[in-house]
Amino acid sequence: MIKRLFSYGKAGRMGALQQIVNEWLIMVLPVLTAAVIFFWYQTGTINFTLTSILIAILVLTIIYFNLPRARSRIEQWTITAKQQIRKEYLQGVFNTDPVKAEKLNAETVINRDLQGIDRLNVFYNSVFPSFCAEFLSYILLLILAIAWHSWVWILPIICILLIGVGMMLLQKVGPQVNWAYMNGWLSMGHRFIDDLHGINTLMVYKADTRYRDSFSEKSEFFRQKTMDLLKYQLQSLLILNSLIFGTLAVGSAMLWFNLKNQNMSLAQSLVLWVLMAELLITERQLGYFVHIIMSTKPAMTHIFHIIDHAKTPTEFKKDSTVESINEIKVEDASFAYPDKPLLWENANFDLKPGKLYGLVGHNGSGKSTLAQVLRGQLKISSGIVSCLSADNQNESTNLLAQRVGYLSAQPYLFSGTIKENLTLGEGFNSDWQGYLKDLGLCEFVEKLPEGFNTQVGEGGKLLSPGQRQQIAFARLILMNKDVYIFDEVTASIDSNNSKIILKAIKKLAAQKIVLLITHEWTIIDQLDFIYFLTDRHFVLGTVDELDQQNDAFKKMMSTQKDLEAEL
């Protein structure tokens, strides 16, 4: 993980290193200068010529004036590295395989992972600089101690080894404690209601007391896990401090004997002691920082997993120059979710522009799953899905991911104006208002006092569900895709908006491949061809053919007709 973290923000790394060396020099220079003066005072052998004093002043001045400029470099490196990780992670989240994406939720992404990335400041700003300073100080101590025939150079090594052994012993419990703490935090977050709407619902159903008890239970669990974590951190800090101060005591005793036996001068002993103390204090800080890094390990493991397992945008872009989709063929395809039985099999489809295709079937039969396959989001278990003349599955999948537009019953509108929402995508027609007019879309917008500049509110809540759906529909159409899949887009809106959208879909189907997933009889009746998903198989036919030849279809439609007549 450390190696991986270090690989980010490459451009700022050299600047950061320069700052670290500068700061280290500033730290040791006074010690060394004092030592030199002390030597001179004791022995009178060093001849301070005017030139050497001037050179020393020059070096110090350069470092001193370079320091403020360099000071921000670690900060820049930290910001760049964190930005890169955050960007790759968010791209990964958006490109995650939909099966795995089911496990992603706002708490995990925002409260754990993104906050985990923020806490990486400690790695870039503190752990790495401390580690470098530690290394440089140790090299200096090693050279001086060997030159002055002292064995103190061995002490920091022994101390580090002992700390390593202690940490390894604690490692057995450390990760579990960290994971338990994180899971406690997330599970409490899941229970947290952050809007009035949620609280109102609880009151209406008189479920607030039950909910409060469950929330207290989760908070208590989190409290216990936090205490476990603090206990673990305190125990390890105790071990760390004992080792550090123990080593310092042994080192001081060694130097005292060196001095007493006149193996070393006072100046030499003092220099070695200051360097050793500096080393051990930095080791102590490092030990503390390692704890913070360890607490971000669950988040970082997940973050790198998402980054490594998501489709990268370059994969999608690879085929952006390939021709558009004129036909989609599905041959003998079957699909099963991991560890689940086959959802459907022997699927054979041939979709072309000019006809309005429908996909009809019982709830949970696998219609939306097929839509995900046709969007290149899910891979079939066997068979072929192709949209190119060559049957290259990977290229077809990438092209489908780019050229298929999908709309569900619950689209998302962003807070902002209608215009901002409509023109969210790239590459749309410059005369987008004229294009929408031709399709009979968004006419209601012109009647609003502020027209296309009307604010839609958070999630589009200032608009009616039907208006919201019309905007989302229009936004997708403006993307000028080759294939459109509409998944129950008119299921929960009023009949007026439903008619407007259906009319536009029909016009669209004259030029594009359009597949409509629906259970509404009034819509099914207008489809050219229907793929009826029943008993894990797809049956193709017109409404009349299916109505006459397929009992399951006939039964389903009769129930649906009765239901719609009642409404």
Ligand SMILES: Nc1ncnc2c1ncn2[C@@H]1O[C@H](COP(=O)(O)OP(=O)(O)OP(=O)(O)O)[C@@H](O)[C@H]1O
């Ligand atoms: N990521 C997933 N992992 C495992 N099973 C899943 C996953 N997504 C959906 N399923 C299951 O697959 C089955 C088919 O789901 P799908 O949403 O494709 O059906 P559908 O025909 O579109 O249903 P509906 O008409 O209710 O929208 C369901 O039983 C569903 O629980």
